[in-house]
Amino acid sequence: MCGIVGILDTRGKREIDQDQLRRMNDTQHHRGPDEGDIYVEPGVGFGHRRLSVIDISLGQQPLGNEDGSVMVCYNGEIYNYRELTAELKALGHTFKTKSDTEVIVHAWEEWGEQCVEHFRGMFAFGLWDRNKQVMFLARDRMGVKPMYYAMLPDGFFVFSSELKALRSLNGLPREIDPQAVEDYFAYGYVPEPKTIYKGALKLSPGFRLLQKVGAPLAEPQQFWDVPFKRHAGMTLGDAEGELVERLREAVKIRLVAEVPLGAFLSGGVDSSAVVAMMAGLSDGPVNTCSIAFKDKAFDESAYAAQVAQKYGTDHHVETVDTDDYGLLDTLADLYDEPYADSSAIPTYRVCELARKRVTVALSGDGGDENLAGYRRYRYAMAENRVRGRIPIGLRKPLFGTLGRWYPKADWAPRVFRAKTTFEALSRDLVEGYFHGVSIMSDQMRQQLFTPKFRADLQGYRAINVMRAHADQAPTDDPLSLIQYLDMKTYLPGDILTKVDRASMAHALEVRVPLLDHKLVEWISGLPPEMKLNGSEGKYVFKKSMENYLPNDILYRRKQGFAVPLAAWFRGPLRERVRSSLLGPNLAATGIFNQAYLNEMVEQHQSGRRDYSAPIWTLLMFEAFLRKEMQA
Structure with a gap:
């Protein structure tokens, strides 16, 4: 695992x-x-x-072919590199190392832009072909590894693993993109291909880019997508057996390393399943690590210990204080642009713990998106069934009116918190789902932004991101569609970004077998009812794991990493909230309605409303601005 940067003069051969x-x-x-x-x-x-x-001894980069006419700079792991090495040798190519990096060079020589279609793994790389005068960039299918790029005003094309490398260039335009701000306050991150800056972009997952010398900035081209092509005649029993075999194989190919290797073990279904497969493939005990919280309401370490005991792992646990808010500014440094998933805090800590024992760790990320594990999928499908029974001409005015007038009752039991449901029912599936996952609703963002900033958006709305993906979706099944939307937005923009930055901050490589593209393709073809069966998400996965994991691991309520934001903002971070949200940095941008910021702070700190997620989102934006001013 690595960090890469590159520069190409598109106007000639300047030094x-x-x-x-x-x-x-x-x-x-x-x-x-x-x-x-x-x-x-x-x-x-x-x-x-x-x-x-x-x-380790010969895999140094940048690395070239025999005459140095092709050079590559690469971040990632290609798990089928041994098979590809044999295939390329049979085609006449000569290798000087045993690394997966060299496979990219010879695969480019043999297959050109199609080389990426032969790679199985996580990767982001830049390749220079002197004879063809082209720079070729590619990013893996699911977006496990990051890639940023820009065309500078002086004609230099640049790329890097993290935005901070591009930001170090004096020539990078740093004007904030209003559309990216609108997206951020809806999603909590800036979705691909945007960055917070107008002058820089992300290469989207499953895309490649061929930048020619003498040409303007190239348009990325997609080389892969999740197919959602239904398997014919597959029974539940067939699916259970094949899922285990496919997961075992995806884990097996990720156990190749010349350094200590282990796994994250949270006690959830996904990480526990990965550890179960690792235990069956390993000669010795698997290294596992998890974190415990002092506050038992947030602690899942007992479930992790149960799995560790079952499989005899070499298990390490560290207890962290639930009030671990000292990382706020560290996170702003890590993520380079506004990023508002507060679970980045415990993720940072578990990576810190893992690196004390191993250099490579397997994780269970991706199971929820693949196998419909999020509770929000269940809610979205229930809402969609109601939509199907009531004509749009009646549904929109009825539920739209109820949504507008029903109070926002954060303090009430869930059964009485119907405002969001009413609002979702007045919309179609995509807009309803977007509304459900948004940190701040359309109405809240209207109040948050000044009239001038809303004018700068020129009618742009954050839902446009999901609409664009929905228009390209290879499925019209409702559940498959919202899974697809998450795979294009939340998975790369939030989950994989969080894990990449937190792990790389500690020089830890994280591998994600549940996002093996062959496994993802196969799972996407399973009938939706095998994924979400009634109210049970990951149904076929849990059934397939019953011989490997206890029922109280498989069928307990999903918890996940969480931190007590609401209490922090009324207690130890009370003054930090006031100084950040009501201070000069946000005011100076001209983006925010100061009266609404004051209202949010007062209502949250008085206990009348729970604005913890929006306040965290604003805190992280203000931390980004302070970092910008220091640069």
Whole structure:
């Protein structure tokens, strides 16, 4: 696992500023503390920070072919590299290392842009072909590894693993994108392909980009998508057996490493299933780690211990204080742009713990999106059944009126909190789902933003992100569609971003077998009722794991990492909230309605409303602004 940077002169062969290239590379030292190097030729420069995992002695980068006409700078792991090496050798290619990096070079020579279709793994790389005068970028199918890029005003094309490397360039325009701000306050992150800056972009998962010398900024091209192509005649029993075998194989290919390897173990279904498979494939005890919380309302360590005992793992637990809010500014440094998932705090801590024992850790990320594990899927399908029974001409005015007039009752039992449901029922499936996952509703964002900022948006709304993906979706099944939307937005934008930055902050490589693209393709073809059966999410997965995990692991209520934001903002962070939300930094942007900010703070701290998620979102935006002013 590594950090990569690159520069291409699209206007000729101007000399690359090596000091600037080194500065870019050094901003990502944490991603690869073992080694670092740069490569420069007329008009081209690469930088690489290495975390040594495979072919430790010979896998240094940037790496080239025999005559140096093709050079690659790469972050990730290609798990089928041995098979590809044999295939490419049979086609006449000569290898000088045993690394997966060199496979990319020869695969490009053999298959060109289609090389990425042969790779199985997580990857983001930049490849320079001197003979063809092109820079080729690619990002893995699910977006496990990040890739940022930009065309600078002076004609230099640049890319990196983290936005901070691009931000270190004096030539990068740093104007904040109003659409990205609108997206952030709806989703809690800036969805691909945008970044917070107008002048920089993310390469979306499953996309490649071919930048030619002498050409304007290239348009990325998609090379893969989740197919959702239904399997014919598959019974539940068939699916259970095949799912176990496919998961075992996805885990097995991720156990190759020349460094200590282990797993996160939260006590949830997904990480427990991964550990169960690892235990069956390993000669010795599996290294597992989890964190415990002092506040038992947030603690799942007993379930992790149960799985660890069942499989005899070498299990390590550290207890952290639930009031672990000192990381707020650290998170702003890690994520480079506004990012508002507060579970980044415990994720950071579990990565910190894991790195004390291992260099590579397997995780259970992706199970909820693949197998419909989120409770919100159940709610969305229940709402959609109601939509199907009431004509739109009646449903929209009826539930729209109820939604507008029903009070926002955060303090009440869930059965009385009907406002969000009424509002969702007045919309179609996509808009209803968007409304359900938004941190701040359309109405709240209207109140949050000043009239001038709303005018700057020129009618743009954050739902446009989901609408665009829905228009391209390969399925019209309601459950499959919202899973697809999450795979295009929440999974790469939130979950995988969180894990990548938190793990790389500690030079820890995280591998995600449940996001193996072959496994994802197969699961997508299962009937929706095998994923969400009545009120039971991950139904076929849980059934398939009954011989491996106890029922109180499989069928307990999902908890996940959580932190007590509401209490923090009324207690130890009370003054931080007031100084950040009501202070000069947010006011100076001209984006925010100061009266509404004051109303949110007063109502939350008095206990009349729970604005904890919006307040955290604003705190992280203000922390980003402070970092911007210091840069």
